[in-house]
Amino acid sequence: MFFGGLAIFLFGIKYMGDGLQKVAGDKLRDILDKFTSNPVMGVIAGIVVTVLLQTSTGTTVLAIGLVNAGFMTLRQSIGVIMGANIGTTITAFIIGLKISDYALPIIAVGTFLIFFLKNKKANNFGQVFFGFGALFYGLSLMGEGLYPLRELEAFAELTVSMSENPFLGVLIGTVFTVAVQSSSAAIGLLQQLFSQGALELDAALPVLFGDNIGTTITAILASLGASIAAKRAALTHVIFNVIGTILVLIIINPYIKMMAYLQEAFSLNAEMTIAVAHGIFNFSNVLIQLPFVAVLALVVTKLIPGKETLIEYKAQHLDPVLISQSSSIALGQAKKETLRMAELSRQGLEEASKFVSNKQKRHAELTYQFEDAVNNLDRKITDYLIKISTNSLTAEDSRLHSMLMDTVRDIERVGDHMENIIELAEYQVTNKVKMSELAMEDLKEMFSLTIETLQQAVKALEDDDILAARSVVLKEEQIDKMERQLRKKHIMRLNEGKCEASAGIVFVDMISNLERIGDHSVNIAEAIIEEE
Numbered sequence: 353m354f355f356g357g358l359a360i361f362l363f364g365i366k367y368m369g370d371g372l373q374k375v376a377g378d379k380l381r382d383i384l385d386k387f388t389s390n391p392v393m394g395v396i397a398g399i400v401v402t403v404l405l406q407t408s409t410g411t412t413v414l415a416i417g418l419v420n421a422g423f424m425t426l427r428q429s430i431g432v433i434m435g436a437n438i439g440t441t442i443t444a445f446i447i448g449l450k451i452s453d454y455a456l457p458i459i460a461v462g463t464f465l466i467f468f469l470k471n472k473k474a475n476n477f478g479q480v481f482f483g484f485g486a487l488f489y490g491l492s493l494m495g496e497g498l499y500p501l502r503e504l505e506a507f508a509e510l511t512v513s514m515s516e517n518p519f520l521g522v523l524i525g526t527v528f529t530v531a532v533q534s535s536s537a538a539i540g541l542l543q544q545l546f547s548q549g550a551l552e553l554d555a556a557l558p559v560l561f562g563d564n565i566g567t568t569i570t571a572i573l574a575s576l577g578a579s580i581a582a583k584r585a586a587l588t589h590v591i592f593n594v595i596g597t598i599l600v601l602i603i604i605n606p607y608i609k610m611m612a613y614l615q616e617a618f619s620l621n622a623e624m625t626i627a628v629a630h631g632i633f634n635f636s637n638v639l640i641q642l643p644f645v646a647v648l649a650l651v652v653t654k655l656i657p658g659k660e661t662l663i664e665y666k667a668q669h670l671d672p673v674l675i676s677q678s679s680s681i682a683l684g685q686a687k688k689e690t691l692r693m694a695e696l697s698r699q700g701l702e703e704a705s706k707f708v709s710n711k712q713k714r715h716a717e718l719t720y721q722f723e724d725a726v727n728n729l730d731r732k733i734t735d736y737l738i739k740i741s742t743n744s745l746t747a748e749d750s751r752l753h754s755m756l757m758d759t760v761r762d763i764e765r766v767g768d769h770m771e772n773i774i775e776l777a778e779y780q781v782t783n784k785v786k787m788s789e790l791a792m793e794d795l796k797e798m799f800s801l802t803i804e805t806l807q808q809a810v811k812a813l814e815d816d817d818i819l820a821a822r823s824v825v826l827k828e829e830q831i832d833k834m835e836r837q838l839r840k841k842h843i844m845r846l847n848e849g850k851c852e853a854s855a856g857i858v859f860v861d862m863i864s865n866l867e868r869i870g871d872h873s874v875n876i877a878e879a880i881i882e883e884e
Contacts (some may be wrong), residue, residue: 357493358537365443365536368483372404374476391431391645391876395638408440411749412571412589419581420639426652429585429830430645433592434572434638437564441534441631447543448624452492458485479681494698495544514551517602522597525562535567539630542560547622553615554608560630568593584652591648596637667732668692672739679743682753686736687813690756690763693729694810694876696722697766701806701869704770708777708862709792719774726767733760755879757811762872766806769865769872776858776865786854788845794838795862801831802866802873809873812880824877835863 401412415432418424451458458481465478483499515519529538542559545551551559568590575586600607607629615625641648669689675680700722707715737757745753780787787795805827812820842859845851851859 354494354497355362355491357495357497358532359490360549361490361494361540361747362532362534362537364483364486364488364490365534366483367403368487369591371476371479371483375473375480385441386682390884391403391427391434391642393412393437394428394431395438395642398432398437399439400435401432402439403442408436408567409837411436412586414821416571416585417583418573419585420877426581426588427645427649428586430588430592430648431642433585433589434642434857437593438631438638440535441627441634444539444543444627444630445624447488447491448621448627452495454486455485455492456490458482459489459659461485485876491544495548498541498544498550499548506634514555514558518601521555521558522562522565522601524791525559525564526566527562528559529563530569531567535563538566539626543623543626546626553612553625556626557611557629558601559602560605560626561600561633563636564593565590565597580656582683584649584656588648591651592637592641595641596633598634599637599640609790628732667729667736670732670736672736675736675739675743679740679745679749681748682736682740683756686733686740686756687752689729689733689736690760691814692731693726693760694763694806694813696729697724697763697770698803698806700726700767701770701803704773704777705796705803707774708795708799711777711781716778719770723767723771726764730760730767754880758879759876762875766869766872769869772865773862776861780855780858783854785854785858786852787859788851790845791842791851791855792860794841796839797835798831798863798866801827802836805831805870806873809876812877816880818881821877821880825874825881828870828874828877831867835867 361740398411398415401414402408412433415424415429415436415607419426419429425705462478462482462485465474465481469475469478514524525538525542528541529535532538537562542551542556542563546553546556571586571589611625611629614620614628620628667689669685669692671682671685674685674884700719703715703718703722706712707719708792734757737753737760741742741753779785805824808820808827809824814823839860842851846853846856
């Protein structure tokens with residue numbers, strides 16, 4: 353009954369978090385992106401996103417993902433991680449409201465909204481209700497399943513040991529949270545045990561602090577194989593929670609007495625007592641450590657040394673004030689940003705080439721980061737150019753405006769094709785598709801020519817060089833010719849049995865994507881020729 357209840361509880365939290373995310377729309381990443389300018393704003397953003405996701409782990413993993421993708425700095429992520437620790441206490445407070453008696457009717461409401469209404473928004477709210485009800489239903493089953501523990505002599509002895517030795521309680525809390533991968537579930541279990549009288553307050557609180565350390569395991573797992581910055585963010589989460597636990601263990605006896613007083617003074621039920629203890633602990637921990645964000649960042653940087661590849665995805669030249677002051681200057685800035693976008697796409701293509709060649713995961717991750725940055729700049733530059741177009745433009749500015757709009761679109765498509773190439777190479781790794789050495793050499797040659805063509809197109813755009821632009825057109829013809837030749841060579845290899853059919857599909861799709869990148873490079877060059 354306990355394990356079944358735990359399963360329903362975990363499902364309820366996950367399902368409710370997914371529903372809240374759908375209700376909020378794709379705003380979570382935007383919240384973390386826009387409102388993390390300083391550590392305090394980061395804390396607030398972390399609280400909001402954790403309440404919406406119903407999991408501090410989810411927020412921390414999301415923050416690590418953003419750090420890994422270069423969308424957030426290490427210092428920004430520290431504030432978010434601190435906020436996530438406060439936000440996660442909300443689940444414990446919800447449990448403290450004791451809505452278990454209404455769990456099944458709430459599930460029924462959720463089911464009705466999911467199955468009997470065709471409205472997508474209603475379905476999303478139905479998911480929230482269903483998850484909310486399942487959370488409480490699972491909790492009540494867990495409680496019933498754990499009830500016989502009170503009669504167990506070994507458990508009684510263990511609780512006495514935990515009361516006498518808080519470190520044992522911390523260890524048990526850490527291990528259980530690591531096992532279930534959810535601090536909310538671990539704290540929910542603790543609330544049930546405390547409400548049944550199976551645990552006294554002096555045994556329950558150390559377990560609570562251990563839960564906070566255990567919850568860092570998912571962040572550690574999420575950072576494995578990720579960038580150095582992401583590993584640093586995960587380590588920050590561990591250090592932050594361990595320091596908090598050490599500090600509270602120093603004053604454990606006064607803390608227990610304070611919680612006993614608050615329970616009696618405010619007539620708190622057992623579940624709410626644990627929730628308040630959790631809230632005070634995490635809030636105090638954030639207040640104590642928030643002024644030392646820079647120190648934390650310095651410590652983890654020393655502990656995990658190494659140079660990080662930083663991709664500046666945010667626009668650097670698009671000043672909105674210039675639009676109203678001078679369309680010509682604003683267009684010049686838009687061109688600078690377009691050139692930066694083009695350079696990012698070229699770097700991404702080089703990383704894709706390396707991944708195809710050596711299959712090192714880091715190159716694939718970097719390609720995805722570059723593609724993310726290109727997509728972001730595509731939106732920002734396009735919006736900027738649309739705003740410029742509301743002004744009256746000279747014939748020359750109008751031509752430049754049109755050329756930049758087209759060029760931005762072409763560069764964005766280059767990003768899509770390099771992502772396609774990575775996905776093909778990942779398919780190759782996953783399905784153990786082996787490509788012949790001849791095919792790999794052909795790919796290397798075509799990559800080299802395509803990267804060179806893209807690079808020359810970008811340089812022609814930067815210098816308004818019509819000769820360089822014409823050279824790009826000639827190179828693109830070489831790419832087209834090479835693609836046709838490589839297809840023929842591939843068919844010959846297939847016929848001679850030198851190449852597997854599955855490897856052939858990957859090979860043909862890769863050279864096709866490279867040929868399309870050549871087309872987009874020539875589009876950029878032709879726009880320069882037409883403008884001239």
